[in-house]
Amino acid sequence: MTDVRVAGVGLTPFGSHPERTGRDLFGEAALRAFEDAAVDRADVEELNYGNFMGALAEHQGHQAPLMAEAAGVRCPATRYESACASAGVAVREAVRTVAAGDADVVLAGGMERMTNLPTDEVTEGLAIAADDLYEVRAGVTFPGAYALMANAYFDAYGGSREDLAHIASKNHENALPNEYAQYRKEVSVAEAMDAPPVAEPLHLYDACPITDGASALVLVSEEYAAEHDLEASVAVTGTGQGTDRMALGDRERLARTPAADDAADAAYADAGVEAADVDVAEVHDCFTIAEVLALESLGLFEPGEGIAAAREGVTTADGDLPVNLSGGLKAKGHPVGATGGSQIAELTRLLRGDHPNSEHVPDAEVGVAHNAGGTVASAVVHVLEVAE
Amino acid sequence: MSDDGADATDASSPTDREYAEWLDALADGDGFAIVCPNGHGSLPPRRVCPECGSPDLSREPLDETGTVATYSVVHVPSPRFADDAPYATAVVDFGPTRLTGIVRDGGADDEAPAVEIGDAVAVDVGERATDGERLVVFRPAGER
Ligand SMILES: [Zn+2]
Numbered sequence: 001m002t003d004v005r006v007a008g009v010g011l012t013p014f015g016s017h018p019e020r021t022g023r024d025l026f027g028e029a030a031l032r033a034f035e036d037a038a039v040d041r042a043d044v045e046e047l048n049y050g051n052f053m054g055a056l057a058e059h060q061g062h063q064a065p066l067m068a069e070a071a072g073v074r075c076p077a078t079r080y081e082s083a084c085a086s087a088g089v090a091v092r093e094a095v096r097t098v099a100a101g102d103a104d105v106v107l108a109g110g111m112e113r114m115t116n117l118p119t120d121e122v123t124e125g126l127a128i129a130a131d132d133l134y135e136v137r138a139g140v141t142f143p144g145a146y147a148l149m150a151n152a153y154f155d156a157y158g159g160s161r162e163d164l165a166h167i168a169s170k171n172h173e174n175a176l177p178n179e180y181a182q183y184r185k186e187v188s189v190a191e192a193m194d195a196p197p198v199a200e201p202l203h204l205y206d207a208c209p210i211t212d213g214a215s216a217l218v219l220v221s222e223e224y225a226a227e228h229d230l231e232a233s234v235a236v237t238g239t240g241q242g243t244d245r246m247a248l249g250d251r252e253r254l255a256r257t258p259a260a261d262d263a264a265d266a267a268y269a270d271a272g273v274e275a276a277d278v279d280v281a282e283v284h285d286c287f288t289i290a291e292v293l294a295l296e297s298l299g300l301f302e303p304g305e306g307i308a309a310a311r312e313g314v315t316t317a318d319g320d321l322p323v324n325l326s327g328g329l330k331a332k333g334h335p336v337g338a339t340g341g342s343q344i345a346e347l348t349r350l351l352r353g354d355h356p357n358s359e360h361v362p363d364a365e366v367g368v369a370h371n372a373g374g375t376v377a378s379a380v381v382h383v384l385e386v387a388e
Numbered sequence: 389m390s391d392d393g394a395d396a397t398d399a400s401s402p403t404d405r406e407y408a409e410w411l412d413a414l415a416d417g418d419g420f421a422i423v424c425p426n427g428h429g430s431l432p433p434r435r436v437c438p439e440c441g442s443p444d445l446s447r448e449p450l451d452e453t454g455t456v457a458t459y460s461v462v463h464v465p466s467p468r469f470a471d472d473a474p475y476a477t478a479v480v481d482f483g484p485t486r487l488t489g490i491v492r493d494g495g496a497d498d499e500a501p502a503v504e505i506g507d508a509v510a511v512d513v514g515e516r517a518t519d520g521e522r523l524v525v526f527r528p529a530g531e532r
Contacts, residue, residue, distance in 0.1 A: 120467045133407045138488040147460035155505045200461040249479040249486035
């Protein structure tokens with residue numbers, strides 16, 4: 001087993017780019033990652049690419065060879081799909097490939113193009129991440145599914161819409177200085193409370209936006225980094241993945257996400273760290289309630305206590321445990337198949353000290369990234385550490 | 389994407405056959421879950437229990453009434469539910485398994501029915517307002 005280093009990260013600006021093709025978006029992210037890494041493209045041995053709904057949005061299947069072309073690499077290339085965790089699983093396989101010594105350099109990331117579709121088609125597209133027979137046909141939408149979890153959480157542990165509004169407000173504030181964020185505007189708790197309902201108890205500002213964007217990471221072995229004298233101070237030291245029953249109704253408890261519990265346990269064990277060691281986190285807040293569920297699965301808060309974390313200032317930028325300093329999916333945006341890679345790119349920048357929000361975590365050594373698919377039927381967790 | 393109107397009620401339809409059969413049973417008041425010897429419930433089609441892998445599966449009737457485990461009033465629907473919104477989606481405990489569906493009745497016109505966690509409901513098959521497609525509906529217990 002070798003250490004896996006993040007040699008370079010690349011992102012497109014997240015936002016509404018309806019006229020830009022997927023290949024152009026991923027090409028830009030990959031270009032930026034290679035510039036950041038100073039790694040020779042010819043050394044890339046594999047491309048692991050995440051994408052969810054390209055067949056619907058661009059009428060384009062078999063995207064991996066296309067994205068290898070866009071990145072200017074010629075190597076085995078594979079598309080990974082796990083709904084909103086597509087890039088997370090793509091990165092995880094890259095980490096495992098490098099850790100196992102099967103490759104010294106892997107390009108990983110993902111892309112999603114969404115805003116070229118009408119909103120109702122995006123709603124329909126996102127719904128296919130749920131069980132078609134027993135959920136989608138019964139009227140469950142993507143926000144609706146998280147709303148079902150939110151009401152179950154309130155019933156089990158308490159909490160309120162206002163607690164969720166504090167999460168939205170926090171993540172919007174974090175996005176203000178982030179040049180890659182889709183929404184760089186403040187949203188007050190009152191504004192979030194007053195927004196129209198989407199699926200009660202979730203309202204407009206509880207939901208992430210519809211986003212186009214791409215992410216790319218150049219992951220290398222510790223030996224390769226040393227040989228080539230790379231600046232690659234951040235290591236991916238742990239990876240874990242979990243799976244749950246697909247339909248929400250089939251889960252033992254509706255207000256917990258055990259797939260993420262399993263992913264976190266495995267990632268922490270892999271890294272040899274504990275939840276208490278975590279200094280900063282990027283978690284999958286596709287809806288505000290999802291941030292709560294993530295924090296509890298990661299062991300950063302006890303079940304029932306994650307709901308108050310933002311309101312009490314624990315997870316704000318100046319709190320003890322800043323969460324989603326990038327702005328999260330909520331404000332930075334959620335190009336579904338790119339998000340898992342984007343979280344690791346942001347965490348890398350935060351730990352390296354070159355993120356606009358790095359000033360809030362100057363001494364951070366350990367970061368954790370949590371990426372979820374569907375209603376967390378899939379979850380991927382990565383631990384990043386400052387290695388030098 | 390699947391069943392076409394009246395054909396959907398035909399159990400011999402090649403489209404999502406096991407689901408159509410299950411809906412037919414539900415409509416006839418014979419709703420069932422697939423249950424393994426360990427008591428794990430699931431919905432068809434199943435070759436093995438999704439929890440324990442047991443291939444020894446039987447059909448067990450659903451409880452007469454279920455209990456609402458969670459719910460949400462959906463205001464922004466997918467296109468196929470455009471004329472149904474706002475509507476209340478609920479996940480309901482029916483003994484060996486839970487079912488997901490739409491709560492009908494018990495509310496004013498043009499509003500989603502008032503639902504609470506813990507409410508007792510019965511299950512039925514209804515039609516989507518948007519296109520007539522069949523779907524699982526819940527009604528306040530005692531109204532069926
Ligand atoms: Zn079983």
